[in-house]
Amino acid sequence: MTDARFSTARRAQLQRALSLLAVSALEGVTSRAWATPQQSTPRLLVVFLRGAYDAANVLVPVGSDFYYEARPTIAIARPQRVLEQGAAIPLVPLQGTGEAVPANAEQSAQWGMHPAWRDSLYPFWMQGQLAVVPFAGTHDMSRSHFETQDSIEAGLAPGAGIEHRSGFLNRLAEVLAGRGQAVAFTDGLPAILAGAQSVPNVSLKGNARAPQSHYMQAVQQMYAGTRHAPLIAQGLDLRTTVAEEARAMQAKDAMHGEMQAASRKAMSAQSFETEARRMASLMRDRFNLGFIDVGGWDTHVNQGAAQGALADKLTGLGNGLSLFAQEMEGEWDNTVVVVLSEFGRTFRENGTRGTDHGHGSAYWVLGGGVRGGRFAGDQISLVPKTLNEGRDWPVLNEYRAMFAGMFRHMYGLSATQLAQVFPGAGARDLGLV
Amino acid sequence: MPTPEDLRWLGRVTWGVDSATLAQYQVLGRDAYLEEQLTSAAKDAPELAAQLVTLPLLGRSAAELLIAARAEQQRINALTDEDDKRRARGEERRAANEAVLQAAQRQLLRNLYSQEPLREQMTWFWMNHFNVFSNKGGVRWALAEFEDHDIRPRALGKFSDLVMATLTSPAMLIYLDNAQSRAGKINENYARELMELHTLGVSEGTSGSHYSQEDVQELARVLTGVGLNATGEAPRIAPKLRALLVSHGVFEFNPARHDFGEKTVLGHRIAGRGFEEVREVIDLLCRQPATARHISKKLARYFVADEPPPSLVDAMTRTFLATDGDLKSVLRVMFHSTEFNEAVRLPEQHAALKLKMPMQFVISSLRMQYDGERITSVRPILGWLNQLGQPMYGRVTPDGYADGEAAWSSPGQWVKRFEVAQAMVHASQVLGVSTASTSSARRDALTRATVATFSAPTKVALAQATNTQERHALMLASPEWMMR
Numbered sequence: 074m075t076d077a078r079f080s081t082a083r084r085a086q087l088q089r090a091l092s093l094l095a096v097s098a099l100e101g102v103t104s105r106a107w108a109t110p111q112q113s114t115p116r117l118l119v120v121f122l123r124g125a126y127d128a129a130n131v132l133v134p135v136g137s138d139f140y141y142e143a144r145p146t147i148a149i150a151r152p153q154r155v156l157e158q159g160a161a162i163p164l165v166p167l168q169g170t171g172e173a174v175p176a177n178a179e180q181s182a183q184w185g186m187h188p189a190w191r192d193s194l195y196p197f198w199m200q201g202q203l204a205v206v207p208f209a210g211t212h213d214m215s216r217s218h219f220e221t222q223d224s225i226e227a228g229l230a231p232g233a234g235i236e237h238r239s240g241f242l243n244r245l246a247e248v249l250a251g252r253g254q255a256v257a258f259t260d261g262l263p264a265i266l267a268g269a270q271s272v273p274n275v276s277l278k279g280n281a282r283a284p285q286s287h288y289m290q291a292v293q294q295m296y297a298g299t300r301h302a303p304l305i306a307q308g309l310d311l312r313t314t315v316a317e318e319a320r321a322m323q324a325k326d327a328m329h330g331e332m333q334a335a336s337r338k339a340m341s342a343q344s345f346e347t348e349a350r351r352m353a354s355l356m357r358d359r360f361n362l363g364f365i366d367v368g369g370w371d372t373h374v375n376q377g378a379a380q381g382a383l384a385d386k387l388t389g390l391g392n393g394l395s396l397f398a399q400e401m402e403g404e405w406d407n408t409v410v411v412v413l414s415e416f417g418r419t420f421r422e423n424g425t426r427g428t429d430h431g432h433g434s435a436y437w438v439l440g441g442g443v444r445g446g447r448f449a450g451d452q453i454s455l456v457p458k459t460l461n462e463g464r465d466w467p468v469l470n471e472y473r474a475m476f477a478g479m480f481r482h483m484y485g486l487s488a489t490q491l492a493q494v495f496p497g498a499g500a501r502d503l504g505l506v
Numbered sequence: 507m508p509t510p511e512d513l514r515w516l517g518r519v520t521w522g523v524d525s526a527t528l529a530q531y532q533v534l535g536r537d538a539y540l541e542e543q544l545t546s547a548a549k550d551a552p553e554l555a556a557q558l559v560t561l562p563l564l565g566r567s568a569a570e571l572l573i574a575a576r577a578e579q580q581r582i583n584a585l586t587d588e589d590d591k592r593r594a595r596g597e598e599r600r601a602a603n604e605a606v607l608q609a610a611q612r613q614l615l616r617n618l619y620s621q622e623p624l625r626e627q628m629t630w631f632w633m634n635h636f637n638v639f640s641n642k643g644g645v646r647w648a649l650a651e652f653e654d655h656d657i658r659p660r661a662l663g664k665f666s667d668l669v670m671a672t673l674t675s676p677a678m679l680i681y682l683d684n685a686q687s688r689a690g691k692i693n694e695n696y697a698r699e700l701m702e703l704h705t706l707g708v709s710e711g712t713s714g715s716h717y718s719q720e721d722v723q724e725l726a727r728v729l730t731g732v733g734l735n736a737t738g739e740a741p742r743i744a745p746k747l748r749a750l751l752v753s754h755g756v757f758e759f760n761p762a763r764h765d766f767g768e769k770t771v772l773g774h775r776i777a778g779r780g781f782e783e784v785r786e787v788i789d790l791l792c793r794q795p796a797t798a799r800h801i802s803k804k805l806a807r808y809f810v811a812d813e814p815p816p817s818l819v820d821a822m823t824r825t826f827l828a829t830d831g832d833l834k835s836v837l838r839v840m841f842h843s844t845e846f847n848e849a850v851r852l853p854e855q856h857a858a859l860k861l862k863m864p865m866q867f868v869i870s871s872l873r874m875q876y877d878g879e880r881i882t883s884v885r886p887i888l889g890w891l892n893q894l895g896q897p898m899y900g901r902v903t904p905d906g907y908a909d910g911e912a913a914w915s916s917p918g919q920w921v922k923r924f925e926v927a928q929a930m931v932h933a934s935q936v937l938g939v940s941t942a943s944t945s946s947a948r949r950d951a952l953t954r955a956t957v958a959t960f961s962a963p964t965k966v967a968l969a970q971a972t973n974t975q976e977r978h979a980l981m982l983a984s985p986e987w988m989m990r
Contacts, residue, residue: 219641219902237908261895262916274918284921285928288976292924292983295967299985301920308917374592425588 114252115483116408118363124370128417128435133161136183137455143421147378159379161185167446189384193391201446208469209436216430221415226265239268244494246270255362273311277348281319318354349393353400374425406441433466449503473498482506510959514850517990520623522870524877525948543624544834548659561608569755571647572736602646609650610898614884628661636672637906638681640899652677665831666792674757685733688763697726699904705791707800715796724769731764750780798826811858812910818845859989861911864894871982877949882938927982960986
C-alpha cells in the first residue's frame with residue numbers, strides 16, 4: 074500500500090546535505106521589512122482542523138470493547154500483529170516518559186493510531202516528538218461548528234461577551250511584544266489572530282504569484298507618507314516573500330529531482346503538503362507564531378475506516394506535518410505544533426457510516442523539543458456511562474488550561490501575562506514541553 | 507459640476523455617487539433630496555423590479571420554505587437507500603444555498619440601482635445590527651423574508667417596530683435559539699443578545715446600560731413560548747390557553763410553552779399574561795435612555811466618524827427619546843447637524859475620514875466604474891466580499907461586522923483591496939454588464955469631478971498609468987477612494 078520511504082531521520086540528513094548545494098537558489102530571497110524573531114523564542118504553529126475531525130478513529134481506543142460495539146462498520150481494527158496493515162498502530166508510551174511500560178506493551182496498548190499516519194507521524198511518536206492529549210476540548214456544548222470554533226479562537230470562557238473580541242493568539246503576540254511575529258496562513262484574518270496587534274495574513278495555496286509589480290508600485294506611490302503605508306508595505310512584502318520562497322522551493326526540488334520522485338508523489342499546488350513546506354520556510358526565517366486551518370473533516374456520511382475519506386485527509390495532514398518538520402531543519406528543535414479541532418464526534422457511528430457532532434476531541438502536539446511518546450492530561454476508560462451525555466467523549470483537558478501551561482514554559486510568561494492571553498483560565502502543566 | 511462637498515455628502519448618504527443619483531440630487535437640492543430619501547416608500551423602480559422578478563425563490567414565504575424543508579428532512583430521514591439519502595441531502599443543501607444567493611442578489615441589485623439608496627444602506631445597517639448567520643440551520647430559508655419583509659420596510663421607521671419584527675421572525679428565532687426556549691427548559695441566548703446588542707448595549711458600557719444576569723434570566727422567562735411551528739399543523743393546546751395563542755406564518759407564541767409567572771426586568775414588574783408581556787418588555791427596553799444612546803452612537807459611527815462627536819450623539823439621543831425611537835427623525839437631526847456637515851466639508855480636520863468597509867468599497871466602486879450600465883450578474887460581487895472578509899449574511903457572531911478602521915486595516919486586507927480594485931475594473935463580462943453604454947459622457951464627467959478632489963500624489967500616479975484600465979484600478983485603489 075505505501076511506497077518505500079526513507080526514514081524521517083535519513084530524509085532529514087539528505088535534505089541538509091542537499092540544501093547546502095541549493096544555497097545559490099535561495100539568494101533571491103532577501104531580508105524584509107519586519108524584525109527577525111530572536112533565535113531563542115520558540116516557534117508555535119497552530120493547526121486548526123475545521124469541521125470537527127473524528128478523534129476516536131485517529132486516537133483509537135483499541136483497548137475498549139465498547140468502541141468496537143459502537144462502530145460496527147467504521148472502527149479501526151485492533152492490531153493482531155505489530156504494524157499490521159489496515160489496523161490501528163499500538164501507541165505505547167516511550168520508555169522514560171514517566172509512565173509504566175509493561176512487557177507486552179504492544180499487545181496490551183489501550184490506544185492506537187490511525188494507520189494512515191504510519192509513515193508520517195508515527196515515527197515522531199517513536200522519536201518522542203509527538204504527544205497526544207485525549208479528551209481535550211472546550212466546555213462550549215453548542216456542537217455548532219461555527220460557534221465553537223469562534224469561541225475557541227477567542228480563547229474566552231464560554232458565555233463571555235462576544236462584542237468584537239480578539240483572538241488568543243493575538244493576545245499572545247501582544248504579550249510577547251517584540252519577541253512575537255505572528256502570521257496567519259489563511260485568506261482572510263482568522264478570529265484567533267484578530268485584535269490589537271497588526272497581523273499579516275497570506276494564503277499559501279495556489280501558485281503563489283507575486284502581486285503585479287507595476288500596479289502595486291503605483292499604489293504604494295499614492296500611499297507614500299500616509300499612516301497606512303507601513304501596513305501596505307508589510308502586506309506586499311509578505312506576498313512577495315511567499316512568491317519568492319515558493320520559487321526557491323521549486324528550484325530546490327528540481328535539484329533533488331530523482332531522489333524526491335522516488336519517495337514522494339507529486340504534490341499539487343493546492344495540497345496541504347505544499348502549504349506546509351511553504352509555511353516552514355516562512356516560520357524558519359521570519360515568523361514565530363503561525364496559524365493555518367484545514368477543512369473538510371465533517372464526516373457525517375461514509376467516513377471510511379482504515380481507508381476512505383477520513384484516511385485520505387489524514388494522509389495529507391500527516392505528510393504535510395512531516396514535511397513541515399523537515400523543512401524547519403535546525404529550528405524544529407525549537408518548534409511546537411498543536412493540532413486541534415472544535416470538538417470530536419459521536420462515539421457511536423450513525424446510520425450513514427459516519428459520525429455526528431460530538432464533544433471531547435484529541436489534540437496532537439509535536440515538535441523537536443516536545444516531551445512526546447506519551448499521553449498528556451487526564452483520561453477515563455470508555456464505557457457507556459463515561460460518555461458525555463451518553464454520546465460523546467467527555468472533555469477532561471480544557472484547551473485554555475493546556476495552552477496556558479504550554480505558554481508558561483515556552484515563553485516564560487507570568488501569571489498576569491497568562492491571564493491576559495486567557496482571562497479567567499488557570500494554567501495546567503500537562504508536561505508537553 | 508458637483509462640489510467636493512456634494513460628492514462627499516452623497517458618498518455618505520448613498521452607497522456611492524453615480525450620474526443618476528447626482529442628477530437627482532442636483533435637481534432637488536440637498537435638503538429636498540434628503541427629505542425624499544428619509545420618507546421613501548420602500549418600492550423598487552420598474553427596471554429594478556423587472557430584474558428582481560427573475561429570482562423565483564423570493565416569491566415564496568419563509569413559512570412555505572421552512573414547512574417544505576421540514577417535510578423534506580423527514581422524507582429524507584425515512585429513505586432506506588444510503589445513496590438516495592446522500593443525493594437528496596445534497597439537493598436540499600443546494601436549494602437552501604440558492605435561497606440565500608437569491609436574497610443576496612436582490613439586495614445587491616438594490617444597493618447598486620435603487621432610487622432609495624438611504625433606505626438600502628439602512629437595510630444593510632439593520633441587517634448587521636440584528637445580525638443573523640445564513641449557515642445556521644433553517645436561517646437559510648428565512649433569510650430573504652427577514653431582509654425584505656421584516657427589516658427593509660421598517661429601516662427608517664420606529665425602532666421598536668424593528669425590534670418586534672425581528673423578534674417574531676423565523677430567522678432570528680432560529681439563529682439565537684429562542685425557538686427552542688420554553689418554560690422549564692429556558693435558552694437565554696436571545697434574551698442576552700436582545701439586551702446586550704440589539705437594545706441597551708453592553709452592561710456598564712458607554713451607552714449607560716445597566717442590567718444584571720437576573721435581568722437576562724427574567725427577560726428569557728418573558729420570551730418563553732416565542733418560537734416557531736413549521737409542522738403545518740396547529741399545536742395541541744389546552745382549551746383555556748387557546749385564546750392566548752399568537753401565530754402568523756411559522757411564527758408562533760405558544761402559551762403551553764410559556765412561563766406565566768410574574769417577572770421583574772430592569773426593576774419593572776411584568777404581570778404574566780401571555781404575548782402582551784413581550785410587547786410590554788420590548789417597549790420597556792426600547793424606551794431606555796441606554797437604548798437611545800446605543801443606537802444613536804452606532805448610527806453616528808456609521809455615518810460621521812469612528813469616534814462620533816459626543817455633542818452629536820447627545821442630540822440624537824434626545825431626539826430618539828423625544829420621538830419614541832423614530833429613526834427618520836434621529837437621522838434627520840444627524841444629517842442636519844453641524845457635526846455631520848463639518849465632517850463632510852472638512853473630514854481630515856474633524857478626524858471624520860472613515861475607511862470604507864468592504865461592502866461600501868465594492869458597491870461604491872461598481873457604481874462609479876459601471877455608471878450608466880447595468881450589472882446583471884452579482885455573483886462576482888459575493889466573491890469579492892468574501893475575499894475582503896465581509897461575506898453577505900456571513901458573520902457568525904450576533905455582534906455583526908465591526909464598524910471602524912481598526913477592524914479593516916490589516917496588511918493582508920490592504921493588498922486584497924488593491925487586487926479587488928483591479929478585478930472590479932476587469933469584470934464587465936463576469937458581471938454581465940450590458941455593453942451599450944449611453945451615458946459615458948456623464949460618467950466621464952463624474953470621474954473627472956471625483957479625481958479633481960484627490961491629492962497630488964494620487965493624481966500623479968493616475969496620470970502615469972499605462973492604460974485606461976490601470977488608471978481606473980488605481981483610482982479605486984487610491985487612499986481618497988478608500989475613505990468616505
